[in-house]
Amino acid sequence: MSQRMSGLxxxxxxxxxxxxxxxxxxxxxxxxxxxCHELLGLGPFPAAPIAGYLARTTSLWFASFGIxxxxxxxxxxxxxxxxxxxxxxxxxxxxxxxxxxxSEGLPLWWxxxxxxxxLLLGISLLGLRKSxxxxxxxxx
Numbered sequence: 001m002s003q004r005m006s007g008l009x010x011x012x013x014x015x016x017x018x019x020x021x022x023x024x025x026x027x028x029x030x031x032x033x034x035x036c037h038e039l040l041g042l043g044p045f046p047a048a049p050i051a052g053y054l055a056r057t058t059s060l061w062f063a064s065f066g067i068x069x070x071x072x073x074x075x076x077x078x079x080x081x082x083x084x085x086x087x088x089x090x091x092x093x094x095x096x097x098x099x100x101x102x103s104e105g106l107p108l109w110w111x112x113x114x115x116x117x118x119l120l121l122g123i124s125l126l127g128l129r130k131s132x133x134x135x136x137x138x139x140x
Contacts, residue, residue, distance in 0.1 A: 008128040012073035012083070015121065019066025025059035041107050077136065080129060087125035094119025 025033065033055050034045035045051060072079040072086070098115025106114075 008076055008083070008125070008132050009073045011121075011124060011128060012069045012076070016066040016069035016073065019062045019069065022059040022062035022066070026056050026063065040110075076129070076132060080133060083125060083129045087122045087129060090122030090125065091119050092122070094122055 025036075030045075030052055033052065037043070037045040069086070072082055076083060094115045094117070096115075097118055098111065101111045101114055
């Protein structure tokens with residue numbers, strides 16, 4: 001396994017693990033969700049059922065995405081086009097999320113971290129994938 005290949009695999013797996021960790025929120029007691037909400041400086045957690053539903057289903061989607069990233073990391077050559085798609089999707093998502101965060105009035109620290117991090121991770125996936133493809137073409 002080349003250094004670049006290793007970097008791409010580790011990035012996919014690292015992102016996968018972070019996303020899989022969101023599964024905790026799927027089954028966490030509502031009090032935990034409320035506590036985290038307040039700890040993040042977002043005020044009291046809304047009592048409406050839709051708030052818990054959105055928190056839990058979004059967390060489930062994140063965990064499912066993490067499983068997908070881990071799966072893809074097992075054969076980066078086979079899933080090269082999917083990795084490119086995921087990189088572009090994450091980069092675009094980073095820009096859109098940044099705009100959403102700004103328009104929703106989230107705390108400045110949140111705005112500065114969420115969207116830009118997603119954008120940079122998407123760009124990193126694209127860059128590592130391109131390097132890996134160039135490396136594998138040179139060795140043939």
